[in-house]
Amino acid sequence: MNIIAPLSPSRPRVDDALRALIANRVPGHSLDAPFYLSQQVFDLDMEAIFARHWIHVAVEPDIPEPGDYITVDVGRHSVVIVRDDDQQIRAFHNVCRHRGSRLCQEQQGSVGNLVCPYHQWTYTLDGKLAYAEHMGAGFDKRAHGLKPVHVQSLAGLLFICLADTPPTDFARLRDEVEPYLLPHHLNDCKIAAQIDIIEEGNWKLTMENNRECYHCAANHPELTISLFEYGFGYQPSAANAQQLADFDALSQRLESEWQADGLPSSELDCLDERITGYRVRRLPLDRAGESETLDGRVASRKLLGNFQRADLGGLSFWTQPNAWFHFMSDHIVTFSVLPIAPEKTLVRTTWLVHKDAREHEDYDIENLTAVWRATNSQDRALVEMSQQGVRNPAYQPGPYSPYAEGLVEKFCNWYVGRLTAYCLE
Amino acid sequence: MNIIAPLSPSRPRVDDALRALIANRVPGHSLDAPFYLSQQVFDLDMEAIFARHWIHVAVEPDIPEPGDYITVDVGRHSVVIVRDDDQQIRAFHNVCRHRGSRLCQEQQGSVGNLVCPYHQWTYTLDGKLAYAEHMGAGFDKRAHGLKPVHVQSLAGLLFICLADTPPTDFARLRDEVEPYLLPHHLNDCKIAAQIDIIEEGNWKLTMENNRECYHCAANHPELTISLFEYGFGYQPSAANAQQLADFDALSQRLESEWQADGLPSSELDCLDERITGYRVRRLPLDRAGESETLDGRVASRKLLGNFQRADLGGLSFWTQPNAWFHFMSDHIVTFSVLPIAPEKTLVRTTWLVHKDAREHEDYDIENLTAVWRATNSQDRALVEMSQQGVRNPAYQPGPYSPYAEGLVEKFCNWYVGRLTAYCLE
Amino acid sequence: MNIIAPLSPSRPRVDDALRALIANRVPGHSLDAPFYLSQQVFDLDMEAIFARHWIHVAVEPDIPEPGDYITVDVGRHSVVIVRDDDQQIRAFHNVCRHRGSRLCQEQQGSVGNLVCPYHQWTYTLDGKLAYAEHMGAGFDKRAHGLKPVHVQSLAGLLFICLADTPPTDFARLRDEVEPYLLPHHLNDCKIAAQIDIIEEGNWKLTMENNRECYHCAANHPELTISLFEYGFGYQPSAANAQQLADFDALSQRLESEWQADGLPSSELDCLDERITGYRVRRLPLDRAGESETLDGRVASRKLLGNFQRADLGGLSFWTQPNAWFHFMSDHIVTFSVLPIAPEKTLVRTTWLVHKDAREHEDYDIENLTAVWRATNSQDRALVEMSQQGVRNPAYQPGPYSPYAEGLVEKFCNWYVGRLTAYCLE
Numbered sequence A, B, C: 001m002n003i004i005a006p007l008s009p010s011r012p013r014v015d016d017a018l019r020a021l022i023a024n025r026v027p028g029h030s031l032d033a034p035f036y037l038s039q040q041v042f043d044l045d046m047e048a049i050f051a052r053h054w055i056h057v058a059v060e061p062d063i064p065e066p067g068d069y070i071t072v073d074v075g076r077h078s079v080v081i082v083r084d085d086d087q088q089i090r091a092f093h094n095v096c097r098h099r100g101s102r103l104c105q106e107q108q109g110s111v112g113n114l115v116c117p118y119h120q121w122t123y124t125l126d127g128k129l130a131y132a133e134h135m136g137a138g139f140d141k142r143a144h145g146l147k148p149v150h151v152q153s154l155a156g157l158l159f160i161c162l163a164d165t166p167p168t169d170f171a172r173l174r175d176e177v178e179p180y181l182l183p184h185h186l187n188d189c190k191i192a193a194q195i196d197i198i199e200e201g202n203w204k205l206t207m208e209n210n211r212e213c214y215h216c217a218a219n220h221p222e223l224t225i226s227l228f229e230y231g232f233g234y235q236p237s238a239a240n241a242q243q244l245a246d247f248d249a250l251s252q253r254l255e256s257e258w259q260a261d262g263l264p265s266s267e268l269d270c271l272d273e274r275i276t277g278y279r280v281r282r283l284p285l286d287r288a289g290e291s292e293t294l295d296g297r298v299a300s301r302k303l304l305g306n307f308q309r310a311d312l313g314g315l316s317f318w319t320q321p322n323a324w325f326h327f328m329s330d331h332i333v334t335f336s337v338l339p340i341a342p343e344k345t346l347v348r349t350t351w352l353v354h355k356d357a358r359e360h361e362d363y364d365i366e367n368l369t370a371v372w373r374a375t376n377s378q379d380r381a382l383v384e385m386s387q388q389g390v391r392n393p394a395y396q397p398g399p400y401s402p403y404a405e406g407l408v409e410k411f412c413n414w415y416v417g418r419l420t421a422y423c424l425e
């Protein structure tokens, strides 16, 4: 009902001031303050970005068995994702078609049918309304099934799209990226740990933070044990020339070996060129070169897939607008960023190991999660300091490093481009 | 001062979008989401509904003695209700005429005069300014008395109206309903318990929840010990035909007995036909048939009024927009719903027993309050699930049951009708 | 960038309704409710009042040594005030010129340089950007220094001004007021205690409360031990004629003595006549006449400056819009009012004693702070009751006492005058 638009917080108001804000973004610089603060921009973000693109929210091992469901909040939306009895994964808006009660209350569970707690309207796992008492003879159950949400599994990574007509270039991404991901057999993994943190900052500051390692050396002592900063952009100088040359030689040698083993590793980057922007690359790790751990060695003795060697570095996969992933020989870490409010964001981190790996024997949860628990906590502090800073009326967008912040710039380009496209619709 | 209207949160802005929202309500369906979410609608509710109608807020036994006062918050309004030395009940805006300090700070108390804590301006219990220091020779105390609020006692139930000119049809309600209520002698009762709960939901979801028992069977195990669901609307079927017939026979038999005892019992319903909408009916109770308790027996051995028998069922009285009441032979329960914010509502429940009933001997507070403490808590959960659901952009108003949700529909009809009348003023 | 104005909460929208609200203020009465409630007025206050005037925020002894800094929040602004190696006091917007992180995180600290925690951009204490990694050859460090904020020390009291061009009449205030303040040698003091309280009320209610003692007799038992109410306006009557005459005689005698000792004491008042409005006066104290303590005697045995006698009464200094100060022979108390939100205000109280005074021997912190801890707490309660009152739609501005509320009226005159001037710009 269009008439309620101005009263509905889910329909963003795009006025001249907002159009001008978008049009006047200065390339190569951080965004103007309202992008990080304004409720109006946030509403636009939720509609133009999060309700129109493929959003990573979960992994198949979140719902391993038929009847398993999870609920995911994307802005004001709540979506229930369920594995049907025929193993098909389906997603629905988590709201009853009677008087609109939230249907599934828990973050996860296992059910036979989806039963509304209010008046017991009962839906089957494919969303059909199977039972509704007292509704009389003229009531058409077929017109009151759950509203579906698009869902795709990419080698076990689940993406939803709230739009009626999702971007079609996800198919192209699948063709290009699945060869990188499939060897890790994510669907043969189990979730070893999942931790949600709330950052008191705009989701874009979380994403910008993820898209550079300029801040790593001074802020991430645990992560930089295994992570080479050189992989993320560096200003060459006399002082670091030898190290850069060594890193390049190592990268080339390992990439050849990995490709020979059937593991695609070279960089694909269409972060700001496509609607469904992404980047993927397998990079060497430091020390033992096996995993993002405190000693560079595998955290789980049970290797994934059919891997015969542990030193496969780290396959990094980044997707616009809200996720990144690290696939290693022994475990996988996934990150999903979900906006809550202009200045509040959920970051969900999921650690996956082989489903046959035994806790205490094959892996230890403290050790498995040590690097990213510490790193997430450090990044949260940085995001929150940034949020405090952009709140200051004296904040002025500053220049990105041409060496170390190229992917941040691509994130902003993609974001501003997508808003622009929405406003032109 | 009209000029401040756009800056004042107490003056609602009624624009075209809001008019369209009201005009486009689909009968027989739950309301559009902005009715439950929008600050603009909430401001309108507070002005068009709560500042213009008779609002139940208390009972006479809240202020049994001269000098006793209570303060009640209705939206941004605070009202002090006081019993004067001549036993007259008066109500005033709880704000000092000097620099506007809140006058009475506590929810209840007992005073000789109403003295402002800031600079000691002193008002008598009839609202006159009796004393103000330092104000000089030209100061007119008579122009600075407290601003009165209309208040009425209906058989001991207190209703206030914040409007200058209250709806006049309260007199008609009084004529029709007092014969039902007076035999219970509420003014000879004392408050045995009073419990406030905060529901994280819009006040209309609280009211809609109250106006049906479609949700009772699955959600209210304690209440349905004594309450017959059949009294609140039911789709007839082969399976329940016998039970419905039994209930009708019981109702008719008891109603005849009660009327013969001088207790009006048959239904009066003008919920959506009058400005001061209400419904009243005395219904049989299940089990012992005496009271809404865990065994159906009286919770207080000291019967109210001049009652000689305990099995008087439950006299239910519902008023628009914000209250309902259960009068039994041994105790009375009153419910007052007071909006706090678009998504926050106070529900105050008051249990009254005969003023001569002795705690521990004649009644036990745990037993007296058990059913409605449990039921309120269950209803709070349902209201909060509904609020979460209507927040979802995928929420769409759904159909009310023609059998079980007729009074919900009447509530919405009354509400939308009153908003419409306000907008036409 | 002007185009972002409507999306930026730091740029107030001044529409016709707001202009009318300002234009229609009734002299001699408290302000209309939106002045205390509205976000729009608050945004205007922050821009027209707090970003355009000299604001007291600290004292020199807050940062006694080179490298010491404090951060101060004024609305959404955060300012870092630092003492440079050459003892010069400088202030900067506390936001990094790279991607805008808040620069200094703590309320106070001591540093060699100002280093951004995010990517280590490093600024010297005079605000110059000294170091920034990865920024490439074309990057101009000189264009990326910290943005300065104007700062002045008035006998050790620090005032900042966020405007590009601060009011010039601060020089005149300095000429007139420094002779009163300098004898107390604030720069030879140390901070004995500093307490922040949050008041749930608009900052103007805090200021109005400060500008009268009409409420003292009934609310401040500790303060009125040493403070004569007669110094703050009183309606003369037969009952108090003798006391008023006695007070006037005492005032005249002591003022003569103090002036003879080189201590200016007579009243200067330009509270509502200047952009940088202020009032100063030395008044007798009751009892021992030495200090604002529970017995009227000095709280610190080490007298300030070159004072030879302790009974110097209390030198009170009030500044628009946000501060007041009490200078006594043995200690100084300063008060800074900093708005946080329309209904939330920080009040920072600082107690200073001679830097050579020894705790436990020369002064006891409990005794030193007793009167103003109690008084602040009482005033907080009054401000919060006032805020609750003006929230009530029935609130109507009431008349100020012509005797006891003259300085409140001057505060409101100054405030409304400054808003008017801003709107005419």
Ligand code: FES
Binding pocket: A096, A097, A098, A099, A100, A101, A116, A117, A118, A119, A120, A121
């Ligand atoms: S709201 Fe779901 S069954 Fe009524």
Ligand code: FES
Binding pocket: B096, B097, B098, B099, B100, B101, B116, B117, B118, B119, B120, B121
């Ligand atoms: S505000 Fe009530 S006496 Fe001053």
Ligand code: FES
Binding pocket: C096, C097, C098, C099, C100, C101, C116, C117, C118, C119, C120, C121
């Ligand atoms: S934000 Fe300060 S160095 Fe990058």
Ligand SMILES: [Fe+3]
Binding pocket: A209, A210, A215, A216, A220, A375, A379
């Ligand atoms: Fe990081």
Ligand SMILES: [Fe+3]
Binding pocket: B209, B210, B215, B216, B220, B375, B379
């Ligand atoms: Fe219920």
Ligand SMILES: [Fe+3]
Binding pocket: C209, C210, C215, C216, C220, C375, C379
């Ligand atoms: Fe005070």
